[in-house]
Amino acid sequence: MKGMEQLVGLVLLAGELLLTCGAEVYRVEETMERMGQAAGFVQVEGFATPTGLFISLHAPNGRVYTRVRRIRQSYNNLATIAEVNALSRAFSAKRISVDEVRRELQRLQEQGAPESLRRQLIGGGGAMAFTIMYGGTWFDALLAGVTGAIVLMVTSFLHRQSVPKFLQAALGAAVAAGLVLGISQLLTTHPNLITLGAVMVLAPGVAMTTAIRDLLSGELLSGLSRSAEALAVSVAIASGVALVLSLGGR
Amino acid sequence: MVTQILAGFVGALTFSYIYRVPASQRMYAGAVGSLGWTISLSARQGGGELLGVFLAAIAVAVCSEVLARRRQQPVLVFLIPGVIPLVPGGKAYLTMLSFLQQDYVDAVGLLVSTILMAGAVAAGIIITSSTFRVYSRTKYLRR
Incomplete structure (x- = not known):
């Protein structure tokens, strides 16, 4: 009996990790079903939404284990999605043991979303690329890169303080607009192109793409709620910039 | 044009760090993004912006689906950085500025155009991914 309880926890942990990192709902349900069947349950029913998941596992002896897990935080970590996906496939092909899967899943859970100065500086390079793509000069791009890196540092600090996602986006965008406003007082540049590049690092790319993929696989609930999330983040970015620009008198 | 192709590559590559794409897949994600941006720029000169991004989205989604199967990764790993450009x-x-x-x-004109x-x-992603899904589902049933 104890063993079954542990297997239920394992399946639930895999689903939780995937949802927290922003995987598509069909992948979460499919992974839980695949792992549950590999663990020896005769029937597995999973139901996932972006904010929580439910699962029923039918054991061969007729007992049914039902669990609910509420998902309260989320972050972008595609590497964890890829690893959980590979783990669940290896587990259902019986290439790795239950203990190994548990150890790996716990490691991924403790690791969370690793933050580093390197990620923030390279992310600033994304702002540079966008400024070039929208027709800015190399000098504009350089300023956008620095601003973008600072924006990423600010949002990762806010994330650690568990500030809500929308406020993170608004404050990050306000910081970007404020910095660019300051820079453009001193130097002749294209402030709009620089701000645009810098706030692109806040774009809700994961929410947008998973929303589309959820909708097309018929997951209307999470498709619509993720579209709403992407829209709300975009509006938050726009209001952060708009607030600073109107205070700055432009 | 070379600068733009490179900018598309760097854009997708650096965004793959922001979204924490697995280290071994980042170069591919960058290449997908570069391809999409190049197509959307070239088609823009011929048939307009909307057609450009639509064709580019189809190309990005096809590459992501193929790469995902070849390299045994979730499609999102290539698709998310790829569509960013x-x-x-x-x-x-510009919509925000005009408001x-x-x-x-x-x-309002810019808002409609953005939407x-x-x-x-x-639409580009939906059409491509649904087509791939039909294909992989029939393959799964045959097994």
């Missing part, structure tokens, strides 16, 4: 961020920014300057006629561009990207 196609996101109408510039249009959205701020109380230039509502321009603002249409985002819709074209979504």
Whole structure:
């Protein structure tokens, strides 16, 4: 009996990790079903939404284990999605043991979303690329890169303080607009192109793409709620910039 | 043009760090993004912006689906950084500026254009991924 309880926890942990990192709902349900069947349950029913998941596992002896897990935080970590996906496939092909899967899943859970100065500086390079793509000069791009890196540092600090996602986006965008406003007082540049590049690092790319993929696989609930999330983040970015620009008198 | 192709590559590559794409897949994600941006720029000169991003989104989604199967990764790993250059961020920014300057006629026009561009990207991904899904499902049933 104890063993079954542990297997239920394992399946639930895999689903939780995937949802927290922003995987598509069909992948979460499919992974839980695949792992549950590999663990020896005769029937597995999973139901996932972006904010929580439910699962029923039918054991061969007729007992049914039902669990609910509420998902309260989320972050972008595609590497964890890829690893959980590979783990669940290896587990259902019986290439790795239950203990190994548990150890790996716990490691991924403790690791969370690793933050580093390197990620923030390279992310600033994304702002540079966008400024070039929208027709800015190399000098504009350089300023956008620095601003973008600072924006990423600010949002990762806010994330650690568990500030809500929308406020993170608004404050990050306000910081970007404020910095660019300051820079453009001193130097002749294209402030709009620089701000645009810098706030692109806040774009809700994961929410947008998973929303589309959820909708097309018929997951209307999470498709619509993720579209709403992407829209709300975009509006938050726009209001952060708009607030600073109107205070700055432009 | 070479600068733009490179900018598309760097854009997708650096965004793959922001979204924490597995280290071994980042170069591929960058290449997908570069391809999408190049297509959308070239098609823009011929048939307009909307057609450009629609075709680019199809190309990005096809590459992501193929790469995902070849390299045994979730599609999202290539798709998310790949579509980032196609996101109408510039249009959205101009929309915001026009609203701020109380230039509502321009603002609504830009807003509609932003929504249409985002819709074209979504449509490109939906059409491609559904086609791939039909294919992989029949393959699964045959086994």
